[in-house]
Amino acid sequence: MESVYLSGSTGYIPGRVNVGLFQTKNGFWMVDSGIDDEAGRKIARFVEELGVPLQRIITTHSHADHCGGNRFLKKRTGCSVAATKLEAIIIEETFLEPLLLWSAFPFAELCNKFLQAKPSTIDKVIPNKGIIDESGLEAVPLPGHYLDMIGVRTPDDVFFIADSVFSEQIIEKYAIMFVLDVGSALETLSFLEKVNAAWFVPSHAPAVQDIVPLANANRKGLLRVSEAVLECCSRPSGRDDIVQALADRFSLSMSVSEYLLNSAAISAHLSWLRKEGHISPVVTRGRLVWKKNS
Template identity: 40%
Template sequence: MGDFKLIQLSNHTYYFAARSNIGVYEENGDVILIDSGSDKEAGRQVMKFVKQQKWEIKLIINTHSNADHIGGNAFIQKRTECRIAATDLETPFINHPFFEPSFLNGGYPHKRLQNKFLLAAPSKVTDIIPDSGPVPDTPLEALSLPGHFLQMIGVQTPDSILFTADALIPEEIVNKYHIFYLYDICRHLETLSMLKEREAVQFVPSHGDPVSNITEMADANVAKILEIIGQISNICTKPVTAEELLEHLCIHYGLELNGNQYVLLLSTIRAYLAYMLDEKMVEILYNRGRMEWKTR
């Protein structure tokens, strides 16, 4: 947390630069947070800065329910009794974070997956909000950003600062890690196309620095997705399982995975395969207890 710092973007909009960026909208001393960081320590740091400014946290808007975006919720809510707002499909995962590692693992998660990177402390969503349009009782606007997770949103402030959650990954991160977690490839591609037409003074991704123009970043994300689709097509000229496909891709990109990364990326590979099946790029074969994928 050594690099955790508050950066002002406009008159009323700030963000905490951290492992997962945290948006801040302040007006007359009242603060709305956009996500709460990756863990309890992020929440502690936020509280420290807010106290120094003599501000008061009234609301946390969670863009989605992944642990690195809700990790500070419980610490902050317990100490401030603030409200927490989220969309309908993300709410159960915030109220009951055990759903996330269970969902990713496809069943009960063994204890090595029950860690802060996949399992946040539970907090209570008080406001279920629409995934687009005005956020009730605030001057902020929600923007539907499906694809990365179930019902993810971005949040735009009246200062025209748009927090894009995990819809956009900076190009240097894309080129370092290659495969990043996605839930729905089709809708994610639609989101990237839509964001390129969206107007804002600055765009703030959850991982990386704010930018005034997102075209290059969006294009880099799309290009990497299409590249991976091409790699999958090449690998699937012979029938392979999803696990074997992930192995081939890790070898190709030189990736070494830990347990958390493995379940995240295996889930992502299944999302790619679902997209490619729907687009008639691959077919499913069931062979001696194996589900195999083959290029059409």
Template identity: 35%
Template sequence: MSALEALGPGVWVWPGAVNSVVAEDGQGGALLIDTGLDESHARKLLRAVEAAGLTPSAILNTHSHADHHGGNTFVLRRFPALPVFAPPLEAAIINHPLLEPMMLFGASPPPPLRTKFLLAPASPAQGVGPGPQTLGGVALELLPVPGHASEMYAVRLGEVLYAADALFGAQALDKHPLTFCADSAAQKASAASLHELEGVVTVLPGHGAPTADLPALVGANLAAYERTTAAVLATVQEAAGSVDDLLVRVSLRLGVHTGTPAAVVLNRTVVSAHLTELLAQGQLTCGVEDHRLVFRAGP
């Protein structure tokens, strides 16, 4: 893909494994929202931005996952004075990206968990609060949608909503039945909150194609998240187990193929998040058995 695609007046997308949004400031500048996984993505993004006659004015990262800010350093090498914005907690991780694999692993991560998929290069992000903002000369609204990440923003640009990873396209949901989240209850609440938005003509998920049907996209995501919760609950009801025991059985139940160390720690986090939600609902208990934290069905 070599050209930007229009989403709405002055708002464009460079589609990829992660979508990058380009918002014009009306004076030849452009805010870049999420720069992709790596230099390859960022180089193509800049090429498309420059072909459109635009110059980057700032970067906004919706959250700190490596596939959304890994391209920052390449952009900043070309435009070193660009400010970088992110939700405050996520900005700390973008500045100190080792925190991401460290949180997933629970200690200093081994080399297989230090790849670009979990550990992006550091970039100097500054925290920005929610609500109406002007970033890089672009007026927008930052909507808090925590759950997939501890903090995350969806971005409202007039009639365009960039949902970031609060919503996923159908193909992404099918490919990843264990849709990543740090807090599954918050993930569901955030997705549901977007259903209430009025005046949205086009919605773009972080992964997937744009659509005009926001309610359908929200519904598909909520259904997928609930399926995961139901699968975790049914697995515990069959037999108690530790997180790692349950991860194996939930993965088999959902047909998940786990081929890399990164996938193991990501999927383990998803199962843990849904276990926490079920504990809060009183459907599970947990305790220590044989030096393991074991989850059981029942109050």
């Protein structure tokens, strides 16, 4: 496992989920922990080889690929874990993530490491804004992607921005990016474009010094999906109809988990289009359908 240092005592471990690193005289602080025990095991080996204790994991949000290594690392290193209040609830009770997607207790195919991490105890509940602890790390609210996701800014002016943006390659491959609140996600992108930082580190893209091009690509991706959803509503369409139409349009094949994630994202676009006054919901013949307003 290799690390990339960006500025001062701040770096990250590149991977499917970039793990943030910040070192003080007392040890390492980490931003997120990867998807599972194996990710946690690799991080533990990395820290142990350096001979520096792992003090705390700051978890940006409760999606499994960001908190799945928490439990292993806590047990192996004795570190603590911090998260915001709403995210902490799901990190400690991870069955809630697939439950939220399915709107009921999840069936077997949803109980996997991609949707349900091993639960881990939260030692410190932190606000979504302000200095986190003695490390000097700062929590910055980045709403839109999940319940109360934060970014983490270090004293070295490196800004870990979690899942507020995705790489252009991911957008091109998957088309429908997971989001809970489209309006807030768009506001977060506008906020990031105005932030001055030495480096920006997304969870699913390489570190960059200029976030504007990537923020713009993510905005275009979100609006492309919203426009496609609105087009579907030119005739009365249920959510499943819209998911199927977008799968055809973007040539998407889906697992059961991916279907649920895409369905939730489409729901977010429907809610936003309703808020903007573009569509309205109607129940007809036992189906909830959405119609474009004239």
